[in-house]
Amino acid sequence: MKNVKVMGTGCANCRRTAALIEQVAAVAGVEIRLEKVEEPRDIMAYGVMSTPGVVVDGEVVHAGGVPAREKVERWFGA
Amino acid sequence: MHDLPIHWPQRSPRLFLGLAALCWAGLYALLIPVSEALVALLPVARDSHAGAALQFFLYDTPKVLLLLTGVVFVMGMVNSYFTPERTRALLAGRREGAANAMAAGLGVVTPFCSCSAVPLFIGFVQAGVPLGVTLSFLIAAPMVNEVALTLLFGLFGWRVALLYLGLGLGVAMVAGWLIGRLGMERYLEDWVREMPRVRATLEAGSPALADRVDAGCHAVREIVGRVWPYILAGIGIGALIHGYVPEDFMAAIMGREAWWSVPLAVIIGVPMYSNAAGVIPIVQALLAKGAALGTVLAFMMSVIALSLPELVILRKVLKIRLIVTFVAVVASGILLVGYVFNSVL
Numbered sequence: 362m363k364n365v366k367v368m369g370t371g372c373a374n375c376r377r378t379a380a381l382i383e384q385v386a387a388v389a390g391v392e393i394r395l396e397k398v399e400e401p402r403d404i405m406a407y408g409v410m411s412t413p414g415v416v417v418d419g420e421v422v423h424a425g426g427v428p429a430r431e432k433v434e435r436w437f438g439a
Numbered sequence: 440m441h442d443l444p445i446h447w448p449q450r451s452p453r454l455f456l457g458l459a460a461l462c463w464a465g466l467y468a469l470l471i472p473v474s475e476a477l478v479a480l481l482p483v484a485r486d487s488h489a490g491a492a493l494q495f496f497l498y499d500t501p502k503v504l505l506l507l508t509g510v511v512f513v514m515g516m517v518n519s520y521f522t523p524e525r526t527r528a529l530l531a532g533r534r535e536g537a538a539n540a541m542a543a544g545l546g547v548v549t550p551f552c553s554c555s556a557v558p559l560f561i562g563f564v565q566a567g568v569p570l571g572v573t574l575s576f577l578i579a580a581p582m583v584n585e586v587a588l589t590l591l592f593g594l595f596g597w598r599v600a601l602l603y604l605g606l607g608l609g610v611a612m613v614a615g616w617l618i619g620r621l622g623m624e625r626y627l628e629d630w631v632r633e634m635p636r637v638r639a640t641l642e643a644g645s646p647a648l649a650d651r652v653d654a655g656c657h658a659v660r661e662i663v664g665r666v667w668p669y670i671l672a673g674i675g676i677g678a679l680i681h682g683y684v685p686e687d688f689m690a691a692i693m694g695r696e697a698w699w700s701v702p703l704a705v706i707i708g709v710p711m712y713s714n715a716a717g718v719i720p721i722v723q724a725l726l727a728k729g730a731a732l733g734t735v736l737a738f739m740m741s742v743i744a745l746s747l748p749e750l751v752i753l754r755k756v757l758k759i760r761l762i763v764t765f766v767a768v769v770a771s772g773i774l775l776v777g778y779v780f781n782s783v784l
Contacts (some may be wrong), residue, residue, distance in 0.1 A: 370557055370752050400559045400698045401755050402630060408637075410562035412555045425523065425551065429657055 363391060363437070366418070368398040369412035378413040378427050385430065389437040448656070449649040456652065463509050470505070473654020496678040503593035503670055508663050514585040515658025516651040518550040523559055530568045530576070535619045539575040540567075546579030550658075556581075557752050564627070565637050565713035575783065578769060579611035582744040586666060587715035594673070594723060602780065603736060610740070610772035617768055620762075624764040626761035666716035673720035677727055700734045701777035706772055708741030718742050733780025740773045 365382055369375030379395060386393045398404055398416075407416055411425035417436050448455035474497040483490045526549045530542055551559060556577055563573040583604055592600035626633070646654070718739050725735045745766060754762060 362566050365577050368553075368558075373449070401561060403750075405565075405634065409553050410527070410555070410558050412558055427661065 362392070363393045364396070365392065365393050366396045366407075368404045368407060368409050368414040369388050370401065370404075371397075371399050372412075374427050377411045377422060378415065381427065381430065382433055385433045386437050389434065391437040393437075395412040448652050452647075452649045457641050463505065463573045466620055467502075468525050469503055470498060470502050474501075492678040496674055499594070499674045499677070500671060503590065503674065504663070504667060506593045507589050507666070507670070508659055511662045512590045512655040514545045515550070515655035517548055518658065519646055519651045519654040521545065523549055523551055523555070524560070524697055526576070527566050527568060529707055530572055531562065531566045533569070533572065533658070535569050535571050535616060537568065538572045539616045540610045542572045542576040542615065543579040543583075543608045546611065547583050547585075547608075549580065550578075552582060556749060557756055558718075559755060560753075561634065562637075566629065566683075567636065569619055570624050570627070571613075571617070574618050574765065575611045575615025576627045578744055579608060580612055581714075582611065582740055583607035585716060586662060587739075587743070590670070590673075590715060590719050594677070594719070597731065599736075603739075606620070606736075606776045606780075607740065610744075610769065610776060614765075614768045614772050618764060621764065623761050623764060626758040626764075627760060628756050631756050643758055666714070669716040670721060673723045676689045676720050677723040700731065701737050701774055701781065704734045704738035704777065705741045705773055708738045709766075709770070710747050711742045712776045713737075715743055731783075732779045733777040736780055737773050737777030740776065741770065744773070 362388075365386075367375055367379045367382065369378070375397070379397060382393070383395060398407075404412065405412070406422055407414065409416075409421060409424050413427065414424040415422050415428060415436075422436060423432065450508060474494055477497050478494045481493065482488075483493060524543045529545065530538060531542070549747050560577060562575055563576065564570065568576075588604055589598050591603050722739055725738070726732065750762060750766065753765075757765070
């Protein structure tokens with residue numbers, strides 16, 4: 362089970378990022394708990410300045426824009 | 440997914456760039472002959488209404504899409520030089536004035552999604568970028584961008600695009616500078632002011648050329664893949680209403696004689712929320728029907744630069760007084776742009 366957080370104040374890119382992660386994780390057969398972090402205060406706590414940002418198991422792995430599918434696949438070892 | 444075509448640009452990025460540039464130039468040169476030939480094949484007379492509209496559509500659509508693909512690709516590569524972190528490090532600790540100009544300029548080339556505005560805002564202020572300079576950046580970034588400029592250039596010519604660039608940067612610089620002069624730091628939300636200061640540091644190492652090419656391709660997929668329907672709609676509207684609605688239909692309400700048209704355009708524009716590509720169909724329709732250029736550009740700027748959803752998010756970090764000042768200053772700047780345009784052109 363991986364803990365995935367998508368940071369962003371709720372724009373279309375953030376939603377696309379979350380959908381992409383869910384889809385890739387499902388294809389890779391990895392179980393995830395996906396959480397959306399939308400409060401600026403909580404986003405800043407991770408030091409993420411450009412959203413959408415992605416945190417996997419407490420580690421910031423991506424910031425600034427929708428990640429490429431290949432990048433997401435690497436997080437889930439696909 | 441792991442086939443050859445995806446990987447060879449990464450192995451020989453220079454070759455890829457050369458070939459891509461050649462293909463692009465070749466396609467661009469073919470636009471007019473191909474669109475003429477296509478219209479000739481269709482059962483309409485070239486000099487009829489429908490023929491003219493079709494030729495306009497068949498020429499303008501690929502032209503604007505081709506321009507946009509080229510510009511977005513190049514900007515995707517350029518963007519990889521200007522990460523938000525690097526921009527922040529460039530601006531941290533600078534004094535207002537020249538830094539406002541720099542921030543507005545960097546706003547054009549630094550990539551960020553509109554929903555990043557608040558985290559970026561906090562990140563900048565935390566690292567010691569002055570409030571006014573931060574606002575210059577945040578005003579310029581969404582308003583003056585490569586998509587807006589390319590579409591204006593492709594549809595209305597370089598004069599309109601350059602004017603939009605210059606005036607957009609001007610509004611961002613002056614509005615940010617003015618708010619900085621007003622010394623409104625105390626109207627930041629308390630938790631923002633109490634956040635620990637951070638040093639703006641740069642991540643080591645810069646990406647290789649292959650990665651920049653990759654970034655360019657990613658930008659094309661992301662941006663062109665998203666905005667093409669708006670462009671089709673915009674050009675379609677331009678072609679369709681050509682001659683079907685009286686030329687001066689809009690002139691009475693949005694023409695240059697009506698002094699109240701500019702404020703009205705701004706008031707209508709602020710609650711609307713769209714990106715540059717989304718407004719283009721409307722801009723196209725208004726201009727074609729005799730609305731004054733300054734009025735239309737003021738409308739476009741207020742739709743892109745000021746939006747209700749964005750203000751709601753900004754409210755989490757700015758107190759109401761600062762928000763009101765921000766909107767008032769930016770809206771006045773846009774008003775001025777509208778009037779100047781209308782009186783000069």
